[in-house]
Amino acid sequence: MASRRRIGEFELIARYFAPLARTFAGAGGLESDNAYLPADGRHDIAVKTDTIVSGVHFLDDESPDRVAAKALRVCLSDLAAGGAKPLAYQLSLALPKGWQERWVAGFARGLAADQRRYGIVLCGGDTVVTPGALTVTITAFGQVPRGKGLGRGGARAGDDLWASGTIGDAALGLRAARGALKAIGARDRKVLEDRYRLPRPRNALGSRLIGIARAAADVSDGLLADAGHIAATSRLAVHIERERVPLSTAARRALIVDPALWADVLGGGDDYELVIAVAPRRARALQEAARQARVKVTRIGRFAEGRGVHLTAGGRAAAVARAGYVHF
Amino acid sequence: MASRRRIGEFELIARYFAPLARTFAGAGGLESDNAYLPADGRHDIAVKTDTIVSGVHFLDDESPDRVAAKALRVCLSDLAAGGAKPLAYQLSLALPKGWQERWVAGFARGLAADQRRYGIVLCGGDTVVTPGALTVTITAFGQVPRGKGLGRGGARAGDDLWASGTIGDAALGLRAARGALKAIGARDRKVLEDRYRLPRPRNALGSRLIGIARAAADVSDGLLADAGHIAATSRLAVHIERERVPLSTAARRALIVDPALWADVLGGGDDYELVIAVAPRRARALQEAARQARVKVTRIGRFAEGRGVHLTAGGRAAAVARAGYVHF
Numbered sequence: 001m002a003s004r005r006r007i008g009e010f011e012l013i014a015r016y017f018a019p020l021a022r023t024f025a026g027a028g029g030l031e032s033d034n035a036y037l038p039a040d041g042r043h044d045i046a047v048k049t050d051t052i053v054s055g056v057h058f059l060d061d062e063s064p065d066r067v068a069a070k071a072l073r074v075c076l077s078d079l080a081a082g083g084a085k086p087l088a089y090q091l092s093l094a095l096p097k098g099w100q101e102r103w104v105a106g107f108a109r110g111l112a113a114d115q116r117r118y119g120i121v122l123c124g125g126d127t128v129v130t131p132g133a134l135t136v137t138i139t140a141f142g143q144v145p146r147g148k149g150l151g152r153g154g155a156r157a158g159d160d161l162w163a164s165g166t167i168g169d170a171a172l173g174l175r176a177a178r179g180a181l182k183a184i185g186a187r188d189r190k191v192l193e194d195r196y197r198l199p200r201p202r203n204a205l206g207s208r209l210i211g212i213a214r215a216a217a218d219v220s221d222g223l224l225a226d227a228g229h230i231a232a233t234s235r236l237a238v239h240i241e242r243e244r245v246p247l248s249t250a251a252r253r254a255l256i257v258d259p260a261l262w263a264d265v266l267g268g269g270d271d272y273e274l275v276i277a278v279a280p281r282r283a284r285a286l287q288e289a290a291r292q293a294r295v296k297v298t299r300i301g302r303f304a305e306g307r308g309v310h311l312t313a314g315g316r317a318a319a320v321a322r323a324g325y326v327h328f
Numbered sequence: 329m330a331s332r333r334r335i336g337e338f339e340l341i342a343r344y345f346a347p348l349a350r351t352f353a354g355a356g357g358l359e360s361d362n363a364y365l366p367a368d369g370r371h372d373i374a375v376k377t378d379t380i381v382s383g384v385h386f387l388d389d390e391s392p393d394r395v396a397a398k399a400l401r402v403c404l405s406d407l408a409a410g411g412a413k414p415l416a417y418q419l420s421l422a423l424p425k426g427w428q429e430r431w432v433a434g435f436a437r438g439l440a441a442d443q444r445r446y447g448i449v450l451c452g453g454d455t456v457v458t459p460g461a462l463t464v465t466i467t468a469f470g471q472v473p474r475g476k477g478l479g480r481g482g483a484r485a486g487d488d489l490w491a492s493g494t495i496g497d498a499a500l501g502l503r504a505a506r507g508a509l510k511a512i513g514a515r516d517r518k519v520l521e522d523r524y525r526l527p528r529p530r531n532a533l534g535s536r537l538i539g540i541a542r543a544a545a546d547v548s549d550g551l552l553a554d555a556g557h558i559a560a561t562s563r564l565a566v567h568i569e570r571e572r573v574p575l576s577t578a579a580r581r582a583l584i585v586d587p588a589l590w591a592d593v594l595g596g597g598d599d600y601e602l603v604i605a606v607a608p609r610r611a612r613a614l615q616e617a618a619r620q621a622r623v624k625v626t627r628i629g630r631f632a633e634g635r636g637v638h639l640t641a642g643g644r645a646a647a648v649a650r651a652g653y654v655h656f
Contacts, residue, residue, distance in 0.1 A: 007429060009455050016436040017419070020443060020450040024416055027451040035452035037416065037469060039367045047451065049418040049467060053458045088352055088365065090377040091345070091419075101335060108344040115348060115656040122348040123375065124363035127337050130381045132460015135364045137420045139467040140375060141365060 015219045026176040031233045032151030033217060034082035034314055036144070046084035046142040048151050050074045053133040054096075058197075059177060066197055067136065068110030073199040075140035076118055077218040077272040080206025083150040084142025088117050091125035094135040118203055145210055152233035154215040155277035161230075161238055161301040162286060164202050164274045166248040167223050169195035173269020174263060183257040188250035195248075199272035204293035206274060212285045219271040224320055227275045227301070228309040235275070237306030242266070246298040264322075266311070277303060338627040359561045360479030361545060362410035364472070374470040374477050376414035378402045382424075382462040386525075387505060392431045394525055396438030397463065401527040403468035404446055405546040410479040410533025412470025414446050419453035421467040427457070446531055473538055480561035482543040483605035489558075489566055489629040490604045490614060492530050494576040495551050497523035499596020500589060510586040516578035523576075527600035532621035534602060539614045541606055547599040552648055555603045555629070556637040562605070565634030570594070570641040574626040594639070594648075603629055 007015070013030050020029035020132065022145065026036035026044070034046040052071050054060055062070075079086055091111075095104070115121055144150075173196030176189040177183050201218070215234055217226045223245065231238035245266065247255070255261050274295060276297070278286050283299070290297040311318045335343070343553050344572070349355035354364035354372070362374040380399050382388055388622070390398075399415065407414055419439075443449055450466065472478075501524030503509050504517040529546070537544060543562055545554045551573065559566035573594070583589055604625070606614050611627070618625040639646045 012432060012455060013427075017450060017453070020436065020439055020454070024449040024451045027416075030450075030452060034376075035416075035418070037367075037373060037451070039365075039373075040369060045367075045373070047467075047469075048466075049420050049453045051420040051422055051454045051456045051465065053456055053460070055423060055459055056456065064538045065453065083346050088355075088363075088469055090340060090363070092379040093376050094379055094381060096460075101340075104340060104344050108348065111348055111430075116630065121352040121355075122358075123352045123365070124349070124358060125345070125377045126379045126465070127340060128381055128384065130461055130463065131456055132381070132424075132463070135422060135460070137377075137454070137465040139357055139374075139375075139418055155398055170371075256431060268426060307576060313400055 008040065021311065028151050028153065031153065033078040034084065034149060036149045042146055043143050044146055044149055046079055046082045047139060047145050048075050048078035048141040049077065049137060051135060051137040051255055062197065064106030065110030068107045069198055071136040071138050072111060072114045073201045073272065074220065075138045075148065076203055077199060077201035079142035079222065080201050080203045081150065081218040081274055081281060083148065083210040083216065084143060084144045084173055085207045085208055086120035086203060087143050088121050088156055089138050089140040089291055090191045091122060092137040093127045094130040097129060097131060098133050118207050122146050145253050147267050150209060150213055150216045150219050152215055152230045155234035155236055155307045156214060156302045157303055159277040159303045160277055160283065160299050161227055161240065161303060162248055162276045162278055163223065163300050164205055164245060164295050166246045166251065167219065167270060167271055167273060168265025168276040169248050169253050170270035171264040172251055172254050175264065177247045181254055184253050188253055189250065189251045196270060199270065201272050202274045202295055203297045205290055208289035208293055209276065212282050212289055213276045215277040217275055219273045221269050222267045223275065224266050230275065230277055232311065234303065236243050236303045237308050237310060238301060238303050239310045240320060242303035242311055244298060244300040246296065352377055356479050356481065361406040361482065361532055362412065362477060363401045370474055371471050372418065372458055372474055372477055373460065374407055374410045374472050375467065376403050376406035376464060377467040378406065379463060388424035390492045390525065392434030393438030396435045397442050397526055399464040399466050400442045401600065402548065403466045405527060405529035405548065407468055408531045409478065409544045409602055410470065410472060410531050410588050411476065411538040412472045413535045413546065414531060415416050415446035415469045415471050416449050416451040417466050417468040421451060422458040422463040424462050425457060425459060425638050425642040433586060437613055439524045447520055465629045466571040476538050478541055478544045480543055480545050480558045483564055484542060485561035485631055485632045485633045487542055487605040487607055487631045488611065489555055489604055489631060490625050491551065491574060491601055491628050492533055493601045493626050494574045494579065495547065495599055495601060496579050496596060497576050499592040500582050510584055512578065512581050516581055517583025518646055519576065519578045524598060527598065529600050530573035530602045530623055533618055533623045536617035536621055537604065540617055541604045543605040545603055547601045549597050550595045551603065552594050552637050552639065558603065558605055559631060559637065560653055562631065564631045565636050565638060566629060566631050568629035570646060571629040572626060574624065595624060
């Protein structure tokens with residue numbers, strides 16, 4: 001969680017780490033989900049590292065196969081945002097002192113299942129014991145056509161903003177997992193909780209976005225925050241219409257009971273959907289790609305000259321209450 | 329530290345993680361320091377991930393620039409063992425809850441200094457806050473000629489075993505850092521302690537080993553353990569003559585005072601020297617490469633048919649007391 005006395009993750013990266021990456025073109029100033037290493041003449045290798053810590057990024061009681069799935073899928077989601085086809089990954093596993101072999105066996109089973117599901121394979125890593133919390137770091141590699149990997153920069157004024165799937169389920173699911181949302185049915189709570197516990201990265205869609213999208217990001221910090229990251233990196237404003245934001249039936253029911261939950265839906269993290277900047281003339285190509293990937297896409301706003309994230313609800317400006325869920 | 333009730337790191341990898349890497353040729357069954365991803369027609373990208381945890385892999389009171397250097401250099405050492413030229417790296421930094429911006433500034437300064445020293449550059453990563461110990465994971469990328477990256481397999485019976493630099497300083501240095509080794513002078517203790525705190529990976533030598541060495545590893549688990557890893561992966565025995573093992577003046581003095589320290593010298597980790605399998609006819613080429621890299625190399629043994637690590641001292645078989653320092 002963020003402390004007001006200290007700088008946040010984005011400032012920390014901008015101030016201390018971006019200068020270290022200045023000379024590496026494929027790092028894109030650390031402003032996008034992926035870095036790109038030159039591979040063969042026709043491809044780049046997209047690279048992304050993500051760390052998840054017990055009690056911070058997943059619940060302490062989470063099953064080992066779901067911890068494995070979450071660790072792998074948050075990286076796969078970044079590859080999807082880059083338009084990259086999953087290739088291989090490195091795993092660093094820091095086990096707490098009292099680790100059990102049975103836990104590792106379950107963790108490995110979770111990895112094996114997702115390797116088959118997403119067509120990715122382990123290629124190395126490190127295993128250590130820590131006096132602290134269980135920590136999993138995955139560095140995932142994907143393949144993109146040379147120079148075509150997507151980032152947060154590249155959107156242009158007039159581009160539409162699209163979102164895949166449904167937004168806000170994971171943030172509501174975290175509430176459900178913590179025993180809240182009692183006003184909706186148990187089945188709805190279960191649906192939402194599953195969305196929090198087990199991301200479903202949009203790789204089938206992501207790898208079809210090359211040549212269609214101008215920029216993309218995955219929704220890990222929250223819809224407004226991640227759409228805002230595209231806008232900021234592309235030096236534009238983004239305008240979002242709240243009533244266009246795609247919702248699951250469960251989320252819709254929760255919002256009817258308590259409209260204050262909109263702050264969670266728009267500002268909560270962990271959806272692992274994609275937000276995509278697309279020129280209006282490529283709308284049909286995007287919809288065809290989504291059809292092939294069996295994912296719904298919804299146009300929820302547009303990019304324009306200016307700065308910032310602008311939300312409207314019922315045609316009126318609405319407050320952007322939270323800048324995004326802050327894990328940090 | 330290892331617990332007798334649980335399996336060790338190598339068994340854990342063999343049992344649970346190697347099966348996940350079976351279909352990726354460049355992973356080499358997770359038996360070597362690096363994995364290799366196909367890059368352009370003339371090169372592969374060597375990849376290595378290493379994690380260091382406060383209080384486990386470095387002292388809790390270590391300065392941030394030295395933590396940065398250690399994290400980067402343990403990975404650079406693996407690239408050296410693979411014969412790879414450093415290219416770029418990803419960084420995952422898990423900061424403890426009470427982190428200070430000043431610490432991060434020092435850490436970034438340490439990275440910047442080593443980026444210049446080793447010709448490597450940051451290309452991405454992740455920053456999180458952990459309820460546990462400060463943890464740094466680095467995934468380093470290096471470049472090797474296509475299909476030529478070195479691993480632990482590939483040594484043949486009759487090959488000589490060579491070691492770079494001096495062996496055992498880091499293990500003695502850890503003792504010195506903990507206030508032991510009072511029988512030798514303060515200056516010697518300082519020299520040894522510096523070797524522990526600040527690895528000096530042999531990248532200048534490593535990148536010259538392509539076409540000369542048949543196999544290589546870095547000395548991170550200890551001389552006997554790491555030479556033994558080459559032997560085991562190459563399905564050979566390795567014979568090492570203790571009196572040939574290259575020692576620093578400080579280590580030599582410590583051994584005169586207390587010969588029991590041989591167990592540390594041969595079995596202690598963190599030297600980050602290279603052990604190299606070289607055909608006898610390539611000895612002069614190796615020595616020329618070492619001269620160019622301004623590193624000493626010493627022939628300390630040979631590989632033969634059979635299995636295991638065989639140590640002689642004064643022409644007699646000596647006990648292999650420890651299988652290597654176990655961080656795990």
